[in-house]
Structures are given as C-alpha cells and as structure tokens.
Amino acid sequence: xxxxxxxxxxxxxxxxxxxxxxxxxxxxxxxxxxxxxxxxxxxxxxxxxxxxxxxxxxxxxxxxxxxxxxxxxxxxxxxxxxxxxxxxxxxxxxxxxxxxxxxxxxxxxxxxxxxxxxxxxxxxxxxxxxxxxxxxxxxxxxxxxxxxxxxxxxxxxxxxxxxxxxxxxxxxxxxxxxxxxxxxxxxxxxxxxxxxxxxxxxxxxxxxxxxxxxxxxxxxxxxxxxxxxxxxxxxxxxxxxxxxxxxxxxxxxxxxxxxxxxxxxxxxxxxxxxxxxxxxxxxxxxxxxxxxxxxxxxxxxxxxxxxxxxxxxxxxxxxxxxxxxxxxxxxxxxxxxxxxxxxxxxxxxxxxxxxxxxxxxxxxxxxxxxxxxxxxxxxxxxxxxxxxxxxxxxxxxxxxxxxxxxxxxxxxxxxxxxxxxxxxxxxxxxxxxxx
RNA sequence: GGAGGGAUGACAGAGCGGCCGAAUGUACCGGUCUUGAAAACCGGCGUGGGCUUGCCCACCGUGGGUUCAAAUCCCACUCCCUCCGCCA
Numbered sequence: 020x021x022x023x024x025x026x027x028x029x030x031x032x033x034x035x036x037x038x039x040x041x042x043x044x045x046x047x048x049x050x051x052x053x054x055x056x057x058x059x060x061x062x063x064x065x066x067x068x069x070x071x072x073x074x075x076x077x078x079x080x081x082x083x084x085x086x087x088x089x090x091x092x093x094x095x096x097x098x099x100x101x102x103x104x105x106x107x108x109x110x111x112x113x114x115x116x117x118x119x120x121x122x123x124x125x126x127x128x129x130x131x132x133x134x135x136x137x138x139x140x141x142x143x144x145x146x147x148x149x150x151x152x153x154x155x156x157x158x159x160x161x162x163x164x165x166x167x168x169x170x171x172x173x174x175x176x177x178x179x180x181x182x183x184x185x186x187x188x189x190x191x192x193x194x195x196x197x198x199x200x201x202x203x204x205x206x207x208x209x210x211x212x213x214x215x216x217x218x219x220x221x222x223x224x225x226x227x228x229x230x231x232x233x234x235x236x237x238x239x240x241x242x243x244x245x246x247x248x249x250x251x252x253x254x255x256x257x258x259x260x261x262x263x264x265x266x267x268x269x270x271x272x273x274x275x276x277x278x279x280x281x282x283x284x285x286x287x288x289x290x291x292x293x294x295x296x297x298x299x300x301x302x303x304x305x306x307x308x309x310x311x312x313x314x315x316x317x318x319x320x321x322x323x324x325x326x327x328x329x330x331x332x333x334x335x336x337x338x339x340x341x342x343x344x345x346x347x348x349x350x351x352x353x354x355x356x357x358x359x360x361x362x363x364x365x366x367x368x369x370x371x372x373x374x375x376x377x378x379x380x381x382x383x384x385x386x387x388x389x390x391x392x393x394x395x396x397x398x399x400x401x402x403x404x405x406x407x408x409x410x411x412x413x414x415x416x417x418x419x420x421x422x423x424x425x426x427x428x429x430x431x432x433x434x435x436x437x438x439x440x441x442x443x444x445x446x447x448x449x450x451x452x453x454x
Numbered sequence: 455g456g457a458g459g460g461a462u463g464a465c466a467g468a469g470c471g472g473c474c475g476a477a478u479g480u481a482c483c484g485g486u487c488u489u490g491a492a493a494a495c496c497g498g499c500g501u502g503g504g505c506u507u508g509c510c511c512a513c514c515g516u517g518g519g520u521u522c523a524a525a526u527c528c529c530a531c532u533c534c535c536u537c538c539g540c541c542a
Contacts, residue, residue: 061504065511072511075523079472090522097522271464271501394501400483402501 020122020236020389023054036128039135040351050125053118060114064107071100123239127386129351130360136350142363143350148334149343149367159343161369164429168370169420170301172427173199177452181301191291191299191306193416198449202422202435203309205442206415207284210311210336214412217328218282218313223262225286226253231265234391236357243292255288259312260409264387267316271402272395278317278325284309287414301420303375308416314409316393319385322406326360326382329410333364333378336412339438342421343367345374359384366417370424375417380410423449 026033030051034044074097081090134143149159173179178199184192195203211220232238232254237245246255256262263281272279287310291299298304313332315325330346337344349361358381365374385404388394394402426433433449440447 058504061511065504068512069510071522075521076472078522082472094522101522392502400499 020386021125021128022385022389023122026051027054033128037125039133040126040129040354042125046121046125050118050121053114053121057111057114057118060107060111064104064111067100067104067107071097071104074100123233123390126354126356127236127359127384129354130382130384132348133354133360134348134350137352138350139353141350142347142353145346145348145362147343147345148338150341161425162429164431165369165424165427166372167424167427168301169368169423172370172423172433173301175431175451176423176433176449178202178423178449179302188306191304193302193305193307195419197452198443198446199419201443202439202449203415203419205439206413206418207309207311208442209439210412211282211284213336214282214311214313214332218280221259221263221266221281221283223256223259223266223283223285225256225288226251227256227261227265228252229254231261231268234268235261235264235387236390237261240356244290246288246290256285257289258287258310258411259283259285260314263312263314263409264393264407265391267393268391270393272316272393272405274318274395274397277395277405278315278321280325281314282311282412283314284311301371302416303371303420305416308414310411310414312409313412314407316388316395316405316407318395319403319406322382322384322408325406325408326380326410329408329412330362330364330380333380333410333412337364337366337377339436340418340422341436342418342425344377355379355381357381357383357386359386364413366421368417368421368424370427371420375421377414377417377421378411381408383407383409 021033021037026047030047034042034047037047038044074093078090078093078097081087081093134141136142147158149156151159170179170181173181176198178195178197180194180196181190183196184190184194187194214220226248229238229252232245237257238254241257245257248254262285263283266281267279286307288307289305291304291306302308313329315321315329317325334344334346344364344366347363347365349355349358349363354361361379361381363376364378364380366377367373368375383406385406387407388404393405393407395405396402422435423433426435428434431451435443435447435449437447
C-alpha cells in the first residue's frame with residue numbers, strides 16, 4: 020500500500036507517478052477526500068472519548084467520597100455522551116474501511132527508471148546472453164533436431180504425460196514421469212544448493228490465510244487468479260513470495276539482522292483465469308509448477324544491492340545451464356501491482372521458438388512491508404518500514420521445456436548439461452523408453 | 455474429534471471493574487564510581503494514530519457484548535500446552 024502521509028505531503032508528485040500506470044487523478048482525489056474526512060471524524064470521536072473518560076474518572080472519585088448525587092448526575096451526562104460517541108466511532112470506522120479498501124486497490128508508485136508502456140510489447144530488452152557470447156560467437160543457430168516442441172520430446176522419451184495430468188486435475192496440470200520427474204527434482208536441489216551461501220532455506224506451507232494474501236498485495240486484486248479453499252479461509256500460494264513476505268509480519272527487526280535473505284522451493288498455483296487457449300500448450304502455461312524463490316528483507320539503502328544480487332543469481336543459474344536468455348525491464352503497463360521495478364528473465368526455447376518468462380525480479384519498496392507491517396529499528400532507535408525484494412531462481416516447468424528442446428540431439432536423445440549430473444545420479448542422457 | 459489449562463511490554467511475571475499503558479525482576483541504553491571491566495548506585499527504556507507540539511486517542515491473543523467506566527465481567531473464535539482418540 021502506498022504511503023498516505025506522503026500522499027498528503029506531495030499529492031501532485033504521487034498522482035503524476037501513478038498516472039503513468041493508469042491510475043486516474045480522480046481516483047487519488049477520492050482517496051484524499053476520504054483521508055480528510057476520516058481524520059475529521061477521528062478527532063471528533065476521540066475528543067468525545069476523552070470527555071467520557073474524564074467524566075468516568077470523576078464518577079469514581081464521587082463514589083469514593085460517598086457523594087451519590089454528584090456521581091449520578093455525572094453518570095447521566097456520560098451516558099448521554101456515550102450515544103454520541105458510539106455514532107461518531109461508527110462513522111469513523113465506516114470511512115476508515117472505505118479508505119482502506121481504496122488504498123488496497125492502488126498499485127505501487129513505479130520507480131523513475133520504469134519505461135512508459137501499455138503492455139508486454141513495450142517492455143524494454145536490456146540484455147541478451149547465449150553460450151559463447153563472451154568469446155564473440157553470434158546468437159546461436161538452432162538445428163532442426165532442436166526445433167521439436169517439448170511436449171513432443173516429452174512424449175517421445177516418456178517423461179511428460181499431459182493426458183494423465185489432465186485426467187487427474189484437468190488440463191494445464193502436468194504430470195512428469197521417470198527421468199522427467201527426476202529432472203525436476205534435480206533442478207530444485209541444484210538451485211537451492213547454489214543459494215545456500217547467503218540465503219536461508221525455508222520450506223513454508225503451500226496455503227495461506229486471506230490476511231497473509233492481503234499483506235503481499237495478492238488480495239483483493241488478484242483473487243480470480245488464485246485457488247481458494249473458502250471453508251478454511253485458505254488460498255493456494257501463487258508463489259513463495261507470499262509466505263516469505265509474511266514470515267516476519269508485525270515484527271520490528273533489528274537493523275543489524277538486515278538484510279534477511281531467504282530461499283524456498285514451493286509449488287505455485289495459478290488459475291490463469293481468462294488465459295484458456297492462449298499460449299497454453301505443453302508447459303508454456305500451467306496451473307501448478309515448482310519454483311525456487313529468492314527473497315530479502317532489507318533497508319532502503321540495501322535494496323538496490325539486494326535486487327542486483329537476486330538478478331545475478333537467477334542469471335548465474337541460466338548461464339550454468341547453458342540456456343539462452345534475455346533481460347526485460349518491465350514497462351508501466353506490465354508492472355505487477357505491488358512492484359516498483361521489475362526485471363524479467365526470459366529463456367529462449369528453440370522447439371517452440373519463443374522466449375519464456377522464467378523469473379521476475381522485483382523491488383517493492385515499502386509497499387508490501389506497509390501492508391504486512393514489517394519494520395526495523397535503526398541505530399538511532401527510530402523505526403521504519405523495511406523494503407522487500409524478490410525474484411525467482413527459477414521457475415522449473417518452463418526451464419524443463421527449454422532444456423529438453425535446447426539439448427535434444429540429432430538422434431532424438433537429450434543430453435543434459437553436466438552441472439546437473441550430481442543431481443541426476445550421473446544420468447544426464449535421456450533416451451527413449453524401451454518398454 | 456473429546457477433556458482440561460493457558461495467552462499481559464524484548465523475556466519472565468503481577469494485576470479487588472475506577473490515576474493501569476500497566477507493579478516487579480531480567481535484558482538493554484546513558485551516567486556515577488573504577489586505570490579498565492565487573493559489582494553497586496542513579497536515570498532511561500513498547501507500538502501506532504490525530505491535531506491547536508503540548509496534549510489527546512488506541513492497543514494486555516482476535517472479534518463482539520455488559521457498564522458512567524473493562525487487562526479485569528460475559529459470549530464467540532484463534533493459537534499454544536497436557537491427556538485421550540485417530541492418523542502419514
């Protein structure tokens with residue numbers, strides 16, 4: 020949620036920044052009006068409250084002095100004020116609720132370096148990498164044997180059974196088998212191990228309460244994109260960012276502990292409402308996928324370095340897997356609602372001949388921390404909201420697809436990169452199932 | 455799922471419905487003493503919000519209720535602990 024105090028102090032700056040991502044100035048004016056009204060009512064209610072407290076204290080004194088007549092007259096006055104106070108408080112609460120409701124729907128203020136744009140077509144490519152680039156080799160030419168879509172490779176080798184997944188849970192719930200399932204397990208272990216130098220490994224719950232979802236900004240905005248279990252007030256997490264952001268909810272962290280860096284692999288659940296039929300073949304877009312997430316709570320001063328570190332780690336994994344990828348700076352129109360700045364990593368998958376988003380590295384400023392109420396204590400004793408930063412490293416379903424396409428050999432086998440060997444028991448070559 | 459016990463500041467732990475935002479201890483910060491440290495002593499030490507910056511308001515697991523007045527009484531819920539049942 021954005022900073023209301025800042026909105027009061029510099030309404031024009033905030034309005035201008037939010038206008039870049041489509042929030043009308045009329046919407047912001049409504050918020051400002053609600054805020055003014057809220058404070059007016061709050062003052063009214065509080066001064067009534069103060070009066071009642073004072074009268075009540077005097078009743079106590081009168082009782083102690085055995086002055087029954089005085090006590091009763093004071094009681095009568097206080098009782099009369101009580102009705103007024105209740106009405107004032109209810110009015111205050113009503114306005115506070117609608118103020119909060121409005122604030123929850125307002126996206127984060129974009130950073131200055133976020134490019135202008137309407138949708139993903141306006142994202143700006145800032146870098147591109149492929150094996151041998153540093154040695155001066157040109158962008159790779161992919162051979163015909165690499166131009167086979169992963170769903171065909173998967174079927175050929177018996178490592179991906181989309182029909183079985185669909186039978187169990189409907190379409191877009193993939194089922195991996197044999198070496199395909201093991202490859203997925205290997206990727207997770209490979210990535211988690213790579214981050215353990217600086218990041219604590221977490222295994223959080225796969226479900227979270229409405230309150231938790233709200234603190235990351237996923238609710239109320241994205242409720243149609245998530246799986247809900249209403250009987251238990253639970254939602255299936257769309258990313259480990261949700262539990263990690265709430266891990267320290269309501270806490271005041273000592274500055275010396277920052278940055279707190281966490282990594283977690285979880286299943287991620289996405290309803291992908293409205294996406295039916297669009298780029299949904301194979302593993303391009305699925306309802307459930309595994310992802311290793313990197314996350315940091317930090318001070319504002321540490322945020323840039325924390326963001327850069329996560330980005331470097333995600334890139335590092337792609338490079339050691341030998342996959343071609345590019346970096347995109349998301350434009351205002353494509354930026355996630357909670358984010359102030361996001362860099363996407365897209366891997367090139369030759370079989371389907373497209374760039375697939377496999378990581379999104381975002382800086383949230385204090386937007387999530389304000390909702391989740393995560394603060395830190397500075398050396399001078401004051402408190403401030405932390406900044407949160409996160410990124411995927413990486414989302415495995417699409418990496419799986421890019422790997423089997425990129426490394427498909429002319430004989431139809433797939434020769435996986437050596438870095439995965441320890442996690443595959445040395446079996447880096449995937450061959451067609453004989454049975 | 456059943457029975458019982460509990461939830462108060464960083465921690466421990468008091469708190470007859472009325473100077474209780476909360477005793478006391480520990481921890482922590484500052485000072486005195488000391489060559490220095492420890493001990494002792496003195497002082498400080500929760501978080502938010504509002505405005506007339508000096509005051510006011512809120513918060514004792516959460517949400518309701520009773521009352522002139524609630525940490526304190528009532529109801530519901532959540533979580534933790536113990537026991538029973540069930541269970542990977």
